[in-house]
Amino acid sequence: MATAAAKGRVLPLLAVAAALAAALLYRAPFSKSMGGEGCSLLPHDHFWIASERVVTLGRVGPAAVEVKAGLINAITVGDYRSFLLRRPVVDYGDAVIMPGLIDVHAHLDEPGRVEWEGFSTGTRAAAAGGITTLVDMPLNSHPSTVSEETLKLKVDAAKDKLYVDVGFWGGLVPENALNPSALESLLNAGVLGLKSFMCPSGINDFPMTNSTHIEEGLVTLAKYKRPLLIHAERIPDDQIEDGLDGELDPKAYMTYLKSRPPAWEEAAIRDLQRAMKDTEVGGRSEGAHIHIVHLSDSKTSLGLLKDAKQNGARVSIETCPHYLAFSAEEIPDGDTRFKCAPPIRDSTNRDNLWEALLDGHIDMLSSDHSPSAPDLKLMEEGNFLRAWGGISSLQFVLPVTWSYGKKYGISLNQLASWWSERPAMLSGLKKKGAILPGYHADIVVWKPEAQFHLDDSHAVYHKHRNISAYLGRQLSGKVLSTFVGGNLVFAEDKHAKAACGAPILAK
Numbered sequence: 159m160a161t162a163a164a165k166g167r168v169l170p171l172l173a174v175a176a177a178l179a180a181a182l183l184y185r186a187p188f189s190k191s192m193g194g195e196g197c198s199l200l201p202h203d204h205f206w207i208a209s210e211r212v213v214t215l216g217r218v219g220p221a222a223v224e225v226k227a228g229l230i231n232a233i234t235v236g237d238y239r240s241f242l243l244r245r246p247v248v249d250y251g252d253a254v255i256m257p258g259l260i261d262v263h264a265h266l267d268e269p270g271r272v273e274w275e276g277f278s279t280g281t282r283a284a285a286a287g288g289i290t291t292l293v294d295m296p297l298n299s300h301p302s303t304v305s306e307e308t309l310k311l312k313v314d315a316a317k318d319k320l321y322v323d324v325g326f327w328g329g330l331v332p333e334n335a336l337n338p339s340a341l342e343s344l345l346n347a348g349v350l351g352l353k354s355f356m357c358p359s360g361i362n363d364f365p366m367t368n369s370t371h372i373e374e375g376l377v378t379l380a381k382y383k384r385p386l387l388i389h390a391e392r393i394p395d396d397q398i399e400d401g402l403d404g405e406l407d408p409k410a411y412m413t414y415l416k417s418r419p420p421a422w423e424e425a426a427i428r429d430l431q432r433a434m435k436d437t438e439v440g441g442r443s444e445g446a447h448i449h450i451v452h453l454s455d456s457k458t459s460l461g462l463l464k465d466a467k468q469n470g471a472r473v474s475i476e477t478c479p480h481y482l483a484f485s486a487e488e489i490p491d492g493d494t495r496f497k498c499a500p501p502i503r504d505s506t507n508r509d510n511l512w513e514a515l516l517d518g519h520i521d522m523l524s525s526d527h528s529p530s531a532p533d534l535k536l537m538e539e540g541n542f543l544r545a546w547g548g549i550s551s552l553q554f555v556l557p558v559t560w561s562y563g564k565k566y567g568i569s570l571n572q573l574a575s576w577w578s579e580r581p582a583m584l585s586g587l588k589k590k591g592a593i594l595p596g597y598h599a600d601i602v603v604w605k606p607e608a609q610f611h612l613d614d615s616h617a618v619y620h621k622h623r624n625i626s627a628y629l630g631r632q633l634s635g636k637v638l639s640t641f642v643g644g645n646l647v648f649a650e651d652k653h654a655k656a657a658c659g660a661p662i663l664a665k
């Protein structure tokens with residue numbers, strides 16, 4: 159093995175697994191979490207992985223990463239080949255070894271709407287895409303995660319179905335927002351933070367909150383130092399009666415775009431001014447943190463958020479690959495795969511989102527993977543106003559970010575910051591989000607240069623490939639291997655036999 163490593167070859171992983179098992183002097187005790195009972199395609203709990211491009215310590219270069227008992231034990235930077243002689247190593251040659259992605263915005267929809275998405279399919283897609291941790295949204299499952307009891311239903315439903323680690327956001331809804339003890343019991347039960355909507359969510363048991371609900375909820379969140387995630391669109395008062403239905407062609411993307419203008423995002427952010435101020439040092443909810451999910455408007459809304467940050471508010475912003483990859487001009491009429499809220503806007507807006515991301519005003523990325531049963535997308539009818547909103551993308555966010563970001567000159571370190579470090583901070587995951595000693599061995603190995611066409615022959619693990627907006631695209635960046643807690647959960651287009659990811663509950 160060491161000889162092969164010295165030649166710099168990438169060993170076929172399954173062969174490596176067999177070789178490791180045969181060559182090692184001792185056998186690891188098989189435990190469920192550490193390479194046992196089918197949890198890992200590499201049945202050992204102490205090994206090294208190495209390559210010419212390891213993203214660690216703010217740099218990219220040759221290094222070997224020692225993985226032991228699920229954690230990163232040590233990192234040897236520089237020419238690792240002689241060091242690794244006679245050690246069990248998977249040498250990935252010039253492939254990139256990077257922290258696994260942490261997707262803080264995924265709708266896994268179980269229990270209750272498993273025909274939309276589920277823990278097993280969703281986390282298999284995540285593993286295939288290099289995502290090692292998902293944080294599940296509290297809505298689209300049934301019931302919504304808004305109490306200790308409903309969180310327990312989630313955790314029970316996830317049992318033995320997780321191929322990656324999964325945390326949970328709870329819902330801040332009118333029913334619990336003004337009731338600190340209800341919120342405390344939800345937070346004590348382990349949600350990583352709360353999420354609320356400022357416009358109708360489309361889900362009956364997840365009603366929208368107003369700014370009072372938000373301000374009061376933040377006071378409780380401050381005690382726990384956990385964030386409030388906000389879907390920041392609000393129907394401006396003068397537009398409430400403005401139904402567009404019937405007047406304009408509902409199949410035209412422009413009709414949908416006009417029905418949810420940037421003014422909706424702006425109205426929500428303006429409503430949040432006091433709540434944001436409360437998070438400043440000395441404010442009523444100091445210690446809490448407002449996180450704006452899926453920002454689409456790169457103009458006034460972004461400007462207001464930048465100001466709030468500058469004034470000391472604890473605010474962070476995410477946007478999603480679909481706002482960075484697509485533009486309104488290119489969305490075909492009737493193609494409801496592209497319907498999401500807020501909508502994908504024009505190409506100038508898209509370029510400005512990239513600029514804000516590169517400048518650090520937008521802090522991180524998330525998928526907002528939100529599939530539905532295909533019939534709800536009304537693909538044949540193509541009616542944008544009646545179709546269910548949500549982009550289905552989970553498996554492809556890494557190659558999509560890379561493929562579309564290349565022309566903006568993005569770097570591997572930026573990818574790791576947007577997709578791992580910052581999301582780990584938001585979710586309070588202290589030992590995740592970087593390749594560092596003592597951290598979880600949550601790692602993606604991928605080849606940025608490898609191109610693939612996302613056609614019908616490509617394996618897609620999330621439910622309903624036909625509603626994915628990325629189908630038919632040429633992408634660059636192929637995931638070779640994904641490790642979760644030291645388990646090789648995906649390699650060579652195969653998953654480990656058993657689902658050994660862990661539910662993550664905050665303490």
Ligand SMILES: NC(=O)NC(NC(N)=O)C(=O)[O-]
Nearest residue numbers: 298359360498499528547548
């Ligand atoms: N109920 C939903 O899944 N909503 C989601 N739908 C989108 N983004 O179109 C969301 O995150 O707002």
Ligand SMILES: [Zn+2]
Nearest residue numbers: 389451452499
């Ligand atoms: Zn949303």
Ligand SMILES: [Zn+2]
Nearest residue numbers: 263295526528
């Ligand atoms: Zn969402």
